[in-house]
Amino acid sequence: MSSTVLDYSKEIPVVEGVPSASQLDETIVKPINDFPQRNWFIGLAITGTMLGIGGLSLAWLLYKGVGIWGINQPVAWGFDVVNFVFWVGIGHAGTLISAILFLLRQKWRTGIARFAEAMTLFAVLCAVQFVIFHTGRPWLAMAWLFPYPNQHGVWVNFTSPLEWDVFAVNTYFTVSAVFWYIGLIPDFASLRDRATTTIKKTIFAVLSLGWRFSNRHWQHYERAYLIMAGFATPLVLSVHTIVSFDFAVSIIPGWHTTIFPPYFVAGAIFSGFAMVQNVLIITRKAFKFEHLITMDTIEKMNKIMLVTGTMVGYAYIMEFFIAWYSGNATELFVFINRATGPYWWAYWTMMTCNLIAPQLFWSKKVRTSLLASFILAIFVNIGMWFERFVIIVTSLHRDFLPSSWGMFVPTMWDFGLLIGSFGLFFTLVLLFVKFLPAIAMAEIKAVVPGAQPSHHGNGASH
Amino acid sequence: MEKKLYSINAIYHTPNDIIRAAKAVRDAGYTKFDVHTPYPVHGLDGAMGLKETKLGFVTLAAGILGAVGMISFASWVAVVDYPQVIGGKPYWSWPAFVPVTYEIAVLLAVLGTVGAMIAFFFKFPNTSHPLHDTPYMKKVSSDKFGVTIQAEDPQFDEKKVRDLLKTTGGEVEEVHYTEEFLTFKPNTFEPKFLLLLAGIALATSAGGYLYFNKVLYLPPFDWMVEQPRFDVQSTTDLFDDGLTMRLPVEGTIARGFMPYPYTLGAKADSVGKLLVNPVVKTAASLDLGKRKYLTYCSPCHGNFGSGDSRMNGQFPNPPTLHSDKVRTWPDGAIFHTITVGQNVMPGYQYQLSREERWAVVNYIRTLQRAYNAKESDLQ
Amino acid sequence: MSALDNVIIPKKELPANVVRLGWILTLAGLALAVLSYMTDANRAAFNNVIGFTFLASIAVGAVFFIALEYIAGAVWTTPFRRVLEFLGMLLIPTLLMAIPLFFKLHDVYHWTHADAVATDKILQAKAPYLNEMSFMTRFVIFMVLWLAFYFIFRQNSLKQDGNKDQKLTKKNIALAAAFIPVLAISISLFSIDWLMSLEPHWFSTMFGVYYFTGTILTALAVTTYFVVSLSQKGYFFKGINENHYYSFGALMFGLLSFWAYIAFSQFMLIWYANLPEENFWYIERWQHGWEYVSIAITLIHFWIPYFMLVSRPSKMNPANLKRMAALLVFAHFLDLYWLVMPTYNNAPVFGYHELAFPVLCIGLIIVFFALQAKRFNLVPVGDPKLQRGIDFHL
Numbered sequence A: 001m002s003s004t005v006l007d008y009s010k011e012i013p014v015v016e017g018v019p020s021a022s023q024l025d026e027t028i029v030k031p032i033n034d035f036p037q038r039n040w041f042i043g044l045a046i047t048g049t050m051l052g053i054g055g056l057s058l059a060w061l062l063y064k065g066v067g068i069w070g071i072n073q074p075v076a077w078g079f080d081v082v083n084f085v086f087w088v089g090i091g092h093a094g095t096l097i098s099a100i101l102f103l104l105r106q107k108w109r110t111g112i113a114r115f116a117e118a119m120t121l122f123a124v125l126c127a128v129q130f131v132i133f134h135t136g137r138p139w140l141a142m143a144w145l146f147p148y149p150n151q152h153g154v155w156v157n158f159t160s161p162l163e164w165d166v167f168a169v170n171t172y173f174t175v176s177a178v179f180w181y182i183g184l185i186p187d188f189a190s191l192r193d194r195a196t197t198t199i200k201k202t203i204f205a206v207l208s209l210g211w212r213f214s215n216r217h218w219q220h221y222e223r224a225y226l227i228m229a230g231f232a233t234p235l236v237l238s239v240h241t242i243v244s245f246d247f248a249v250s251i252i253p254g255w256h257t258t259i260f261p262p263y264f265v266a267g268a269i270f271s272g273f274a275m276v277q278n279v280l281i282i283t284r285k286a287f288k289f290e291h292l293i294t295m296d297t298i299e300k301m302n303k304i305m306l307v308t309g310t311m312v313g314y315a316y317i318m319e320f321f322i323a324w325y326s327g328n329a330t331e332l333f334v335f336i337n338r339a340t341g342p343y344w345w346a347y348w349t350m351m352t353c354n355l356i357a358p359q360l361f362w363s364k365k366v367r368t369s370l371l372a373s374f375i376l377a378i379f380v381n382i383g384m385w386f387e388r389f390v391i392i393v394t395s396l397h398r399d400f401l402p403s404s405w406g407m408f409v410p411t412m413w414d415f416g417l418l419i420g421s422f423g424l425f426f427t428l429v430l431l432f433v434k435f436l437p438a439i440a441m442a443e444i445k446a447v448v449p450g451a452q453p454s455h456h457g458n459g460a461s462h
Numbered sequence B: 001m002e003k004k005l006y007s008i009n010a011i012y013h014t015p016n017d018i019i020r021a022a023k024a025v026r027d028a029g030y031t032k033f034d035v036h037t038p039y040p041v042h043g044l045d046g047a048m049g050l051k052e053t054k055l056g057f058v059t060l061a062a063g064i065l066g067a068v069g070m071i072s073f074a075s076w077v078a079v080v081d082y083p084q085v086i087g088g089k090p091y092w093s094w095p096a097f098v099p100v101t102y103e104i105a106v107l108l109a110v111l112g113t114v115g116a117m118i119a120f121f122f123k124f125p126n127t128s129h130p131l132h133d134t135p136y137m138k139k140v141s142s143d144k145f146g147v148t149i150q151a152e153d154p155q156f157d158e159k160k161v162r163d164l165l166k167t168t169g170g171e172v173e174e175v176h177y178t179e180e181f182l183t184f185k186p187n188t189f190e191p192k193f194l195l196l197l198a199g200i201a202l203a204t205s206a207g208g209y210l211y212f213n214k215v216l217y218l219p220p221f222d223w224m225v226e227q228p229r230f231d232v233q234s235t236t237d238l239f240d241d242g243l244t245m246r247l248p249v250e251g252t253i254a255r256g257f258m259p260y261p262y263t264l265g266a267k268a269d270s271v272g273k274l275l276v277n278p279v280v281k282t283a284a285s286l287d288l289g290k291r292k293y294l295t296y297c298s299p300c301h302g303n304f305g306s307g308d309s310r311m312n313g314q315f316p317n318p319p320t321l322h323s324d325k326v327r328t329w330p331d332g333a334i335f336h337t338i339t340v341g342q343n344v345m346p347g348y349q350y351q352l353s354r355e356e357r358w359a360v361v362n363y364i365r366t367l368q369r370a371y372n373a374k375e376s377d378l379q
Numbered sequence C: 001m002s003a004l005d006n007v008i009i010p011k012k013e014l015p016a017n018v019v020r021l022g023w024i025l026t027l028a029g030l031a032l033a034v035l036s037y038m039t040d041a042n043r044a045a046f047n048n049v050i051g052f053t054f055l056a057s058i059a060v061g062a063v064f065f066i067a068l069e070y071i072a073g074a075v076w077t078t079p080f081r082r083v084l085e086f087l088g089m090l091l092i093p094t095l096l097m098a099i100p101l102f103f104k105l106h107d108v109y110h111w112t113h114a115d116a117v118a119t120d121k122i123l124q125a126k127a128p129y130l131n132e133m134s135f136m137t138r139f140v141i142f143m144v145l146w147l148a149f150y151f152i153f154r155q156n157s158l159k160q161d162g163n164k165d166q167k168l169t170k171k172n173i174a175l176a177a178a179f180i181p182v183l184a185i186s187i188s189l190f191s192i193d194w195l196m197s198l199e200p201h202w203f204s205t206m207f208g209v210y211y212f213t214g215t216i217l218t219a220l221a222v223t224t225y226f227v228v229s230l231s232q233k234g235y236f237f238k239g240i241n242e243n244h245y246y247s248f249g250a251l252m253f254g255l256l257s258f259w260a261y262i263a264f265s266q267f268m269l270i271w272y273a274n275l276p277e278e279n280f281w282y283i284e285r286w287q288h289g290w291e292y293v294s295i296a297i298t299l300i301h302f303w304i305p306y307f308m309l310v311s312r313p314s315k316m317n318p319a320n321l322k323r324m325a326a327l328l329v330f331a332h333f334l335d336l337y338w339l340v341m342p343t344y345n346n347a348p349v350f351g352y353h354e355l356a357f358p359v360l361c362i363g364l365i366i367v368f369f370a371l372q373a374k375r376f377n378l379v380p381v382g383d384p385k386l387q388r389g390i391d392f393h394l
Helices: A021-033 A038-064 A079-090 A092-103 A107-133 A138-145 A161-194 A198-207 A215-248 A260-286 A295-325 A329-340 A344-362 A370-397 A412-435 A441-447 B015-027 B044-048 B055-081 B094-121 B135-140 B158-167 B179-183 B191-213 B268-274 B283-301 B324-328 B331-340 B354-371 C002-007 C016-039 C041-072 C078-088 C091-108 C114-118 C121-126 C132-163 C166-194 C207-232 C242-273 C276-284 C290-309 C312-316 C318-344 C352-375 C386-390
Strands: B003-012 B033-036 B145-150 B171-178
Touching: A021 A161, A021 A412, A021 A441, A038 A107, A038 A412, A079 A092, A079 A107, A079 A215, A079 A260, A079 A370, A079 A412, A092 A107, A092 A161, A092 A215, A092 A260, A107 A138, A107 A161, A107 A260, A107 A295, A107 A412, A107 A441, A161 A198, A161 A215, A161 A441, A161 B094, A161 B135, A215 A260, A215 A370, A215 B033, A215 B044, A215 B055, A215 B094, A215 C242, A260 A295, A260 A370, A260 C242, A295 A329, A295 A344, A295 A370, A295 C166, A329 A344, A329 A370, A344 A370, B003 B015, B003 B135, B003 B158, B015 B033, B015 B044, B015 B145, B015 B158, B033 B135, B055 B094, B094 C242, B135 B145, B135 B171, B145 B158, B158 B171, B268 B331, B283 B354, B324 B354, B331 B354, C016 C041, C016 C352, C041 C078, C041 C091, C041 C132, C041 C166, C041 C207, C041 C318, C041 C352, C078 C132, C078 C207, C078 C352, C078 C386, C091 C132, C091 C352, C114 C121, C132 C166, C166 C207, C207 C242, C207 C318, C242 C276, C242 C290, C242 C312, C242 C318, C290 C312, C290 C318, C312 C318
Parallel strands: none
Antiparallel strands: B003 B145, B003 B171, B033 B145
């Protein structure tokens, strides 16, 4: 136990030092106004190349059809659904940070909420492309996915978990986008008033809808933010729950298990935080946000990863235990096959990266080391991708009849699209940090020391 | 352009000052005043004397609308308009409708809240407010706090207002505006705007037409239509005779198919004596016979076998089935005629199974009996 | 620190009439339980399982919230942490309440019958886990762990009253970090042992989470009831504000929504897949009158408290909070009744047998609280977070 004892009677400041509001504005707006650094262009070149690879794979996919992938019977869901679940999972951190941590009044979320929300949107976009293209003929997908009156007199099947997914992902994307935009309105107004060129000014004036910082507006705005957080919280749970229903309502051993909903949600938060952590550490360094995104924030992110990682580990073990406890031979076979069958390497990659690696966060030294946090977050991302691979591929490749057993071998196009999705994600992130304020200006000003009245007695019935 | 006074403002530097100032302005009895802060300041709502926002009711209403609407819609689809058995479950499988209902409830609640807030509570978008683009706005959007007292306030008096704001420690400024700036209203029926709308409509229709009627039939989108397969009654160079449709291998019969030994040349009366009707006249069999009769026989022989169908007069007249000849025929003779045909009548052995043909025979017998009822049948 | 001393009321015993009520309920419950055991021992044993798991819920849930406060760095619960620390003491009567069950295991748990196991392949496969020896071993291990963690938390907290040493907070934070994974595993296995194995063929991976959620919700409801009714009578500190109430209400609201989410997910997955190895458990609870109990649970455990706590003012209204807390405690009882009793009888039964253990449990909660309120401070006066907790503002 180290000799330094924190003073628990004081709140840990969200922002280091006592920057004035205009200093904060300067710091946050600097990346937007400055000509981008050379590293930004290098980054954009790399992600652009990745995006190009994805684009080529997509074009070939559209031309040829999903037969270019490694999927076939019995493994009819391959990288497409693995990537979909992976990216939707990543997309959960943003809303979690902005909604749940907001409701729990965790002020340290302020510095990272904005770009975590942006990452949510980008990740959901990445996820959506896989579900759209895995339908095979996406140019007709609208007809299968949305309930609209048509001359065939048919409707979509509301009993199907895949249809629930359509509703859940669309709702999630819409609500996250609205949440993000509402948060941006005051910042757009600030940018409007700071703008030096007419074009910028016009754009920001339109985007800000005419916001004028009136307290008669703030009053409704704050309540709306609270209400939206209240809705986004169960929404974020419901989305990954419904993704888990895609698997769990079936009778496939390894898919049909009742713990899937909370287990998927925990996994989603886990992977989402890891991705936010990765982007966070780079952005913080590149834009010199060290005093706005403090070490304490990074440490707390690591703690949440430790908790959710352990929750996911709990689910792994509970599944295994109940598979044995149930006395169901196929159930037990699937789990033993996961650990010792032909895809044992995927299973043990998942176990190492998701359950064992985050346990290093028990040490404060690791938690507060940027390098260690960054590397472990990458491990978690890899592990969570493999978790979806293990769930989907290993449960399918051994069908009930040994005559229907098979293997899944991804093709170069599978990898091309995976690389492309990372390219899309990071390209959007790079554009975002350049053109929009990466930290919520109005929010962070409100939590700086001295930003609020020194005592609460002012007739406030807030 | 004449400029009017919109408001007198004051700038403050700390959150404590602004709370004090807001209270002072409120206590002085002003109603048309506002406070501007770069971020929400705790306790300001109370200091300004603002009432609790009613936004929550909008949320509740929109959420309930979404939930009730969606579960009703899903139930209507599943039970009334398009009932399908899914997974052996009842049509109204309400647990399966919970996820979509929940999502739509959340969607409407959030969109309703935000939409109502922006449109009705804020009256946005509004980018031409007198305060916009003033030095005052630039200060409060960055790091200062401001109070405005509007000229339209009933007890507005320039000097009193200035004094009040000064005594609370503010730096006083004024905002003026021109009437035209505020009263500008875009004209909906402006030709340019209408032209734009027409252009959008045209482009959308043309795009939709091209997409659904042209693009979808171009490669690769048509690849599920254009398949490497032979359609029926088309030609091929795969076989010598050039036909895609093939005959079964000689000497084979389909499962369950009983070859019929007599041909068109055989006389109905003589064959009829060799065949015995194996089908008992039950209600089910007669019903089957009736249905088959109405499908295959009635177009020529008429609904009741009198030969009075629409064909009468356009064709060699189909004979009535109530003639003495047919009535005295044995069952087998009618069966034979149905099977192989007679004169212009084709055989029906490929359309009707053996049982069905016998059922038709029985039905014809019933019709004949009904048309020539005896006294005893009425008792 | 003088400012603090002016507002807090460190120590105040419970009103005498409440204590008297506690003793009366305890004795009445005890008498009924004995009578129940004498007239229908089998039925009494099943009710004993309900009472035992109910009391365990409150005790373990309270320890969980103590750990949660430390690990999450929460401040608004700090002034009320003693309520949780007092409730944790219920681990002792929980332990005692299990003792009669060990003599009746054979009547309650089907898997204890050697002849039944001999002819049942599935039970044979489970025998390495479900046997009396390992069952009892696990029980002892869990109890020792829970008691050990509880007493260390409590000891450190009480010590801090005197020396105000911040190191003790740090120690408890480390302890809380260790406790949470221990609790996750122990409470899951505990619920599998005592509740899920009543139907030894049935299994659900969610079950541990289901019981755990009910557990912490109940512990929170009991805590809320104590906090609200005592602070209305002027306990804790002067100037308790609606933000404190709101936080209790919001947490209760969140947890009951989470409970509904878990309960519905478990039901939905089993209903949808419709596998005979799982669905019989729900079918048992949807016939012979159990369907009414099932519907009542959804109403009492979710719909009614949900709509009664959904608005902001309703979470700040002390009378409403108290009502809802009491309702949720009852809901957990009903939930356990619904989990346990279908194994005893295929139709719901209600009589004085079912009344004995609830009465006893409520009596014990009051008595144990009162006994400690007599000896210890009701407010952790030495806690460094106390001032922040009192000033707490949304």
